[in-house]
Amino acid sequence: MHDFTIPVGPQHSSMKEPMCLRVKLDGNTITDAWMRLGYVHRGLEKILENKTVIKALYIAEHTCGICSFTHSLCFIRAVEGMLNINAPKKVNVLRVITAELERVHSHLLWFGFAMHEIGFDTLFQYAMRERESILEVFERITGNRVHHSFNKIGSVRYDLTSGDKIFILEKIKEVENKLPLYFSTVTKNKVIHARLISVGIINQFEAKKFGLVGPFARGSGVKIDVRKDDPYAAYKEADFELVTEKGGDAFARLIVRLREIEESIKIVKQMIKALGDEPIPKPLPSISLPNAEGYGRVEAPRGENFHFYRIENSLVTRGKIKTPTFINISVIPHLLKGKTIGDIPVILSSLDPCFGCMERIIVVKNGKEEVLKEDEFRYKYC
Amino acid sequence: MGIKTECVKNFFKKPSTKNYPKEKLEAYPHFRGKIKYFNERCIGCQQCFKNCPANAITFYKKGRIDFDMGKCCYCGLCVDVCPVAAIAFTTEFEYADNDKKKFIVK
Ligand code: SF4
Ligand code: SF4
Numbered sequence: 001m002h003d004f005t006i007p008v009g010p011q012h013s014s015m016k017e018p019m020c021l022r023v024k025l026d027g028n029t030i031t032d033a034w035m036r037l038g039y040v041h042r043g044l045e046k047i048l049e050n051k052t053v054i055k056a057l058y059i060a061e062h063t064c065g066i067c068s069f070t071h072s073l074c075f076i077r078a079v080e081g082m083l084n085i086n087a088p089k090k091v092n093v094l095r096v097i098t099a100e101l102e103r104v105h106s107h108l109l110w111f112g113f114a115m116h117e118i119g120f121d122t123l124f125q126y127a128m129r130e131r132e133s134i135l136e137v138f139e140r141i142t143g144n145r146v147h148h149s150f151n152k153i154g155s156v157r158y159d160l161t162s163g164d165k166i167f168i169l170e171k172i173k174e175v176e177n178k179l180p181l182y183f184s185t186v187t188k189n190k191v192i193h194a195r196l197i198s199v200g201i202i203n204q205f206e207a208k209k210f211g212l213v214g215p216f217a218r219g220s221g222v223k224i225d226v227r228k229d230d231p232y233a234a235y236k237e238a239d240f241e242l243v244t245e246k247g248g249d250a251f252a253r254l255i256v257r258l259r260e261i262e263e264s265i266k267i268v269k270q271m272i273k274a275l276g277d278e279p280i281p282k283p284l285p286s287i288s289l290p291n292a293e294g295y296g297r298v299e300a301p302r303g304e305n306f307h308f309y310r311i312e313n314s315l316v317t318r319g320k321i322k323t324p325t326f327i328n329i330s331v332i333p334h335l336l337k338g339k340t341i342g343d344i345p346v347i348l349s350s351l352d353p354c355f356g357c358m359e360r361i362i363v364v365k366n367g368k369e370e371v372l373k374e375d376e377f378r379y380k381y382c
Numbered sequence: 383m384g385i386k387t388e389c390v391k392n393f394f395k396k397p398s399t400k401n402y403p404k405e406k407l408e409a410y411p412h413f414r415g416k417i418k419y420f421n422e423r424c425i426g427c428q429q430c431f432k433n434c435p436a437n438a439i440t441f442y443k444k445g446r447i448d449f450d451m452g453k454c455c456y457c458g459l460c461v462d463v464c465p466v467a468a469i470a471f472t473t474e475f476e477y478a479d480n481d482k483k484k485f486i487v488k
Contacts, residue, residue, distance in 0.1 A: 051435065052433075054433065054459065055433060055434075055435040055459070056435075058435045058455060058457040058459065059435050061457075062455060122385065122389065123385070126388070129398045132398070139409070139410050139412075139413055140410040140412065141412070142412070143410075143412040143413055143414045143458070143471075144413070144414055144456055147455060147456065147457075149414075149455075149456065149457045149458055157458070158412060181384075181385065181388055184384060184385075185384065185385045188384070189385075283462075285463075
């Protein structure tokens with residue numbers, strides 16, 4: 001038998017974002033795998049430099065399109081920590097509502113695509129239909145369906161009217177009513193079992209060793225969740241369960257995410273009840289900060305988000321963004337070894353990767369610095 | 383309830399999608415769409431120009447500002463900082479075009 005090394009990607013049939021995976025094959029079995037990333041690097045941290053804090057908030061928000069609110073929340077947590085601002089309870093409650101709705105929409109999107117990956121397009125269509133209700137809520141309460149720009153320093157953009165509250169409850173009821181259908185389908189359908197059970201197993205010990213975060217780690221039974229470990233905004237008052245599953249395979253991750261949708265809906269309902277009648281404060285017009293450094297971390301739909309900022313003379317001089325996919329992607333070569341080519345899309349998508357927000361790559365070779373022009377960089381490394 | 387029942391039910395329901403462009407969804411009032419610039423109100427303070435995170439605004443002189451909707455990230459900062467409310471969002475969202483010049487709002 002000959003060994004073959006074949007590239008999978010950068011353009012995949014399975015994923016929407018580019019990533020080059022090289023797999024070494026023995027027949028149909030993968031014996032080794034390497035990744036090459038960097039196709040969607042945008043230099044976001046560089047763009048953040050020398051921007052005022054108010055501007056930087058909206059740039060940080062654009063790290064990711066799916067979980068943009070959590071990035072702005074992370075920024076807000078870092079900056080409000082530096083300024084010693086404690087946002088009023090109502091603002092925190094509104095932030096939790098938006099963050100949880102975003103989790104519901106992100107998990108539904110992932111669920112749909114995971115089903116699409118294994119050829120179950122009916123469920124994909126249904127998941128997209130339910131996701132649309134959440135996007136409508138976003139459009140109504142924040143003003144935009146994707147990049148909400150809802151957070152402001154010390155405040156949020158809009159308050160909820162009583163009509164909005166009823167609207168949110170109606171729309172999440174629609175999603176909630178459909179969840180039993182998803183559960184019964186994924187637990188009974190033999191095709192889903194054949195494709196997902198015992199695929200991409202990672203046990204609890206290994207999950208900790210790789211430092212995995214989010215639903216990926218929770219699917220292996222690791223109890224890790226920033227909302228519980230280091231509560232921010234109004235999560236202290238929220239009563240919810242930290243969902244974990246023991247299986248550690250792609251199926252366990254699917255169940256974790258579906259159960260998390262349930263928990264998020266529960267949190268949204270509690271928070272709408274906890275909303276007071278007081279008006280929300282006016283956002284700060286301008287911010288003058290002493291030289292300071294601070295960090296924020298929040299639980300994004302994919303795991304822990306971490307932002308670090310250094311501020312000098314009211315300008316951001318250094319920003320460091322660490323997104324959950326950056327951590328989770330390291331485990332992919334390990335998971336692929338011993339599997340077949342057909343498992344690649346399932347394993348990759350069970351990670352819920354988001355390359356656009358992950359790519360923070362610079363070239364360091366032999367420990368020496370290299371300064372390259374754009375053309376040289378293209379010529380050498382692309 | 384299984385997926386088969388759901389499928390059969392959906393045969394007898396109206397489609398969930400709209401028949402765009404014949405039917406259209408109404409945008410909600412908070413929706414941030416294309417920018418509208420009232421040049422007679424502008425006092426030329428340049429606050430919008432200085433605050434735009436996407437560098438989408440070109441300031442020429444009082445009453446003459448270009449907003450490039452191709453660059454704009456719809457953050458709403460220019461609308462918030464304008465002291466005389468000379469900038470506003472409309473709910474218009476259908477302005478996709480092949481010609482980049484058509485994205486510029488004057
Ligand atoms: S909405 Fe934001 S990005 Fe768009 S022009 Fe105004 S400040 Fe610039
Ligand atoms: S902020 Fe308003 S008044 Fe000032 S330059 Fe811009 S549009 Fe004109």
